[in-house]
Amino acid sequence: MRATRVVVAVAGALGIAAGSGCAHPGPTLLMEFYPSPRPNAAFSPAVRVGNLLFVSGQVGVDSAGHLVAGGIQTEARQALNNMRAVLERYGSGLDRVAKCTVFLADIKDYADFNEIYISYFRARKPARSAMAASGLALNARVEIECIGLVD
Numbered sequence: 001m002r003a004t005r006v007v008v009a010v011a012g013a014l015g016i017a018a019g020s021g022c023a024h025p026g027p028t029l030l031m032e033f034y035p036s037p038r039p040n041a042a043f044s045p046a047v048r049v050g051n052l053l054f055v056s057g058q059v060g061v062d063s064a065g066h067l068v069a070g071g072i073q074t075e076a077r078q079a080l081n082n083m084r085a086v087l088e089r090y091g092s093g094l095d096r097v098a099k100c101t102v103f104l105a106d107i108k109d110y111a112d113f114n115e116i117y118i119s120y121f122r123a124r125k126p127a128r129s130a131m132a133a134s135g136l137a138l139n140a141r142v143e144i145e146c147i148g149l150v151d
Contacts, residue, residue, distance in 0.1 A: 005050075011028040034090060046090050053148045055104070058063045058082040059140035072109040072141045076116040079144050084120075092148035097126040103143040107132035113142055 007028050032048040046055045060068045060075030061082065068078045084094050104113060110130065118125075126146070138142050 005033045006031040006033070007105050013090045025106075047083075048090065048150060052098075053087065053090055053150045055083060055086050055090075055146045055148065057101075057137070057143040057145040058086065059137055059143050061138065067138045067140055072104075072112045074146055075141045076113050079140075079142055080116065080120045083144055083146055087146065087148050089113055091150040094120055094148075095124055096149040097121070097124075097146045098149060099147045101145045102128065102130040103133040103136060104130065105132070105136050105139075105141045106136065109141060 007030055029050040030048070033044045034046045034048070036043065036045050043056055046053055048054075058079045059082075060078035062068055062078065080094075087093050087097070089090050102113070102117070104110060113130075131142075
């Protein structure tokens, strides 16, 4: 499967209207929408905009798509391994992550989640938001999305 490429004018993408006093046309960015390996997926696993890679939320599923058993730490480890795989597949890596957003099914899992999370981000700690959210996909305990840098 090939990525879908779209060129976007930055001024338009930022909502700057024509004739708003901007005398020069804005730069353009290439957007690449990477297709999901699942044919009926409603989203891309990742989208590249310029040198940023936006990775869709990852939960702790194994290669067969089943949620791993064992609780928050096991799920967190698997979700982060899945995140690493997606980042690397599209030219980035955990060491190039700028921002993560973490959704926990129960905020009481925060400390247990952090024990695993910090083991994946030892040298460079990305900006992060974490919150409790009910109804995560597959009844997961954690879902993680990231923005990484690519060349």
